[in-house]
Amino acid sequence: MIAILTSAVMGFLILTVIYLLVSVYSRSVRREKLEKQFDGGDMPGDRDAFVEKGMQAYQHSLRRWLILLVYVIPITAVAVTVYLVNYN
């Protein structure tokens, strides 16, 4: 019993680390895209303000919720494996 709980906690911690890394990466890519968008065309206004507004919009976007799949997919894979291996 204890072994299952230990592995579940460890697995959750590892998934949390992966979730944080993917979040940081996704924000970094979005920020770079906004900066390139500003530099590319003739956009009015201040560069920093444009980037910050874009990042605020990102905060409420679908992509942020999709990163939660980092939790969903491995747990589903484990459940499917348990079913296939044990309950033929």
Place this chain on the structure above:
Amino acid sequence: MWRYFKWGFWIVLILTVGGILHYTLPQRDIVRITGTYNRLTTVGENSFFYATPDAGTGESTVTRDIRFIEAVRPNGRVIVYRNEDTGWVWPPYFKYDSSNLQAEASNLKSTADAPVWVAVTHYGWRIAWMSIYPNAVRLRVVDGPDTSLFPWVNIVILTALAFLLFMVRRMWLQFRERMIDPALEDMSDALTRADARADAARASARTSWGRFRAWLGGLFRR
């Protein structure tokens, strides 16, 4: 010479990772089961290739009853599998129904005259001189010894691994481009400015003592 080191390193890395994957990923054999038994076994130096006691029991990890399944391949050669619960961590099969599997195997025993061909999903290697056995995970009756089996699970797992590797590389490149490269540029700009100041100081010094002092000053200027 360093090229050889680099090649050697990559070859060793690929062999190691390939070996681990070959051991851990599931394979299927088509065999005819001839017997099942269990035997009190004390694992010694080969304990790395054995799994843990049955889930939930308090058996000793060193000396315990291990279930075996004997089988014969279509070409006449024999193979012996062990049938143990895997731990909850590695290899990630989450297998805890070994007793049920042993019952299924006993049910599917057959003779050469009336063979029942079974596809055994297993992982691990049979290396006789280390007394290690592959661990049988699933059994399924198939029509005949020539049934073709498509390794779709392995394909899914390897694709997922390749995707993970690609994502890790992307994340590292992004980190380098956004965080490390600008910092290095700032550092190299600062060094260039310091060098220029030292050169200017040296050029304006008139005696050799003055030039020496300017050079020394350039070393410690920020």
